[in-house]
Amino acid sequence: MSDFKRGLRASTPVLIGLVPAALVLGAQATTKGIAPLAVPLMTGLNFAGGSEFAAIELWTSPPHLVLIAGVTLLINSRHLVMSAALAPWLRHLPRRQALPALFLMVDESWAMALADAKARGERMSARAFSMSYFLGLSAALYASWVAFSALGALIGPVLGDIQRWGLDMAFPAVFLALLRGMWKGLGAAMPWLVSLAVAAGTCLIVPGAWYVPAGALAGILTAWIMVRL
Known part of the structure; x- marks a missing residue:
């Protein structure tokens, strides 16, 4: 099995929690007056669920763009630390490959790719980080997040308040599971x-x-x- 397919397969358990969270995000966005077509644009350009939930929570009409941008920057600042943790594993890669790939880095793909690199590092003295595995993880997470947030924006008004089903707990549940593995x-x-x-x-x-x-x-x-x- 190629590393890319291995990454796709490894993403499956994470998608169980990610898909409901994306649906909730899209549905919440429309209740705040955000156009359904703008939701996949937001999730596609700013691939970071925590800051997107915060932005929607702060959204008003007209929106306070400076406040939203500042909060987004604060929440996403953790990516500086996350990418620094990956830096030792990416030194063998040219920057033209490493830097664009980091656009797809989120908590889940970062944690799983880093754990995989450490496991491979026990057997491989160099190049333990598999970019193909990382891209397989990231492709599945990115496509699902954008697609299901768009779907949530479209069907949210029909379903009403989907938070009453408890789907909004899927996102923190995935995050807590990742934290347990990183303790x-x-x-x-x-x-x-x-x-x-x-x-x-x-x-x-x-x-x-x-x-x-x-x-x-x-x-x-x-x-x-x-x-x-």
């Missing part, structure tokens, strides 16, 4: 825990979606302090 102890998880506590507290005290930038900033600040100590 390195309480110390390494401290920025995540601080971010969670600050976001939850802000959500209870401050109206609106300010818990998103509050949690993101708290996590980034905690990670910076830990590095400096």
Whole structure:
């Protein structure tokens, strides 16, 4: 089996959680007044579910574009750390291959490709990272996310509030499963825990979606302090 097909196959369990989340995203977008055709444009250009959910939560008419752009930047800033973690595994690849491929990097493909590279690294001293495996993962996730978010935008008004079915829990469930596989102890998880506590507290005290930038900033600040100590 080729590495690309292996990546496609490995993506199947993740799609079980990703597809319902994409449907919810598309349905929520239309309730905020976003045109159905604009939904796949958004998910295709900004392939990052967390920031897309936050953008829709903050969406008004007219939209506060500076606030939405700022929150999106904060949430997606974790990709800087994620890509830095992949850098040692990509050094053998020319930049013309590595940089465009990183456009498709999301939490799921990053975690699974990194785990695969580490497993292969136990048997291979060099070139453990399989770009074909990464692209197989990413192709399935990207196509499904864009397609099913568009479908959610189209059928959302017909189905009504699909959150009552609990489908909105699929996205955090996938994320928690990935975190479990990446657990390195309480110390390494401290920025995540601080971010969670600050976001939850802000959500209870401050109206609106300010818990998103509050949690993101708290996590980034905690990670910076830990590095400096």
